[in-house]
Amino acid sequence: MHTRNYDILVWGATGFTGQLVAEYLLRHEGAGQRLRWALGGRNLQKLQAVRQQLTAIDPAAAQLPLVIADAADEPALLKAISDFAVVCTTVGPYALYGTPMVAACAATGTHYCDLTGEVQWLRQMIDAHHGAALQSGAKIVPTCGFDSIPSDLGAHQAIAAFADTHQRMPTAVTTYVRDLKGSFSGGTVASQVSISEQSADPALAAHWRNPYSLVQGDTSGLPQVGDIFAATFDAEQNCWTSTFLMAPCNAKIVRRSMALNANPAIRSIAYQEKMAFRRGFKGWALANSYNVGLALMQGSMGVGWMRRAMQPMLPQPGDGPDEQARIAGRFVFEVVAGDASDRVQVTVRGDKDPGYGSTSGMLAEAALCLALDGDRLPQVSGFLTPACAMGNVLVERLVRAGVTFADSGAKVAPKA
Secondary structure, three states: OOOOOEEEEEEOOOOHHHHHHHHHHHHHHOOOOOOOEEEEEOOHHHHHHHHHHHOOOOHHHHHOOEEEOOOOOHHHHHHHHOOEEEEEEOOOOHHHHOHHHHHHHHHHOOEEEOOOOOHHHHHHHHHHHHHHHHHHOOEEEOOOEOOEHHHHHHHHHHHHHHHHHHOOOOOEEEEEEEEEEOOOOHHHHHHHHHHHHHOOOHHHHHHHHOOOOOOOOOOOOOOOOOOOOOOEEEOOOOEEEEOOOOHHHHHHHHHHHHHHOOOHHHHOOEEEEEEEOOOHHHHHHHHHHHHHHHHHHHHHHOOHHHHHHHHHHOOOOOOOOOHHHHHHOEEEEEEEEEOOOOEEEEEEEEOOOHHHHHHHHHHHHHHHHHHHOHHHOOOOOEEOOHHHHOHHHHHHHHHHHOEEEEEEEEEOOOOO
16 A cells, blocks of 8 residues: 555544544544544535534644545545545445445555444445455455444454463354443434345345355355344353344354454354343343344334334434433443353443444544554455454554453353
8 A cells, every 4th residue: 555645534524423433533633643634525514514513622623634525426535535544434324325435445455444234235345345455455344333343353352362261262152242221323223224125135135144144255164153033041141142133243244254264263163142131031021022122123124114104203314312321321242252161251341322432432443543553453455354454453442442351261161
């Protein structure tokens, strides 16, 4: 990649999450003193308004450059990104607005990170642009928010902790979502609507159902484990579990990380992700209620007329939780790596609303990692995952965003 004059372009800076990312960068890195960055989007007046708002945090923000281009105009995007090492984009739904930017970054060797959870679109992008990114040296790293950094880096850390403790690789990793408090913005709702619309296409729906849909080539030799779609009792954890809303994306990202690893023992690890509830009748009732509610919501979104009727009542793009709600949020994942004899647990915690407070920090730190830590990162390119592209370096950075990965150091004895 040739030398660039700027480090990061925050693309979509006028959107709800884009503004949070810009604010995070300003608070932690300043406006041009340590980090050379800019705000980007299609509307000059809105970008000027965001820049003006940022001056209340730091008057130096008035000097932030503004980059104008239409998200659908690939030639304009090629020109817009030519001076930047990294594009950090929040412009979704990505299936509607993200393809030209991915193509431009892959072609020019510009590193890229986003917040997508749109599995069908991800597979299309892998097939279309992985080769170009390999050739250009671009690290294309989607899912750098709550989808799917906690799961992907949690599994990465749990595997390493097990290997360090037991001098061998685990055969399975399971993530249990133990605590979750947050809310949705209009952008998230718009992405879910886009996923539902695409799922009407049988070929695209098949990607959602296939646990290895983000892995190219023959997957017959990989562990035959699927995603969780029913309430079940987990005897090892002594609790009821159910499907987790984000698991169909998160689990596929983790499995892609494992499949891209050069170690065949890691490629052979089975991965699943679950929402964990309490034990007993209350746990059974909660798990089943959650599962039924999720199924009803997804089923309604999958029917055209119902989806159209619901949309005016849902949060609109640009809407999102206020600062107090973002600060009050949290999440806790317990990631268990093990085999027939031993277990090791890594706990992933976020101290803010997962969808926005934590997500904006995770995306910003991913962009900073790609822009500033290149000499410490794995020397790989192509269509990657957070774990493959940044691994331990990003884990270290995320502490600043309030996201921590703690090895319990305890061996969890398996149930007979």
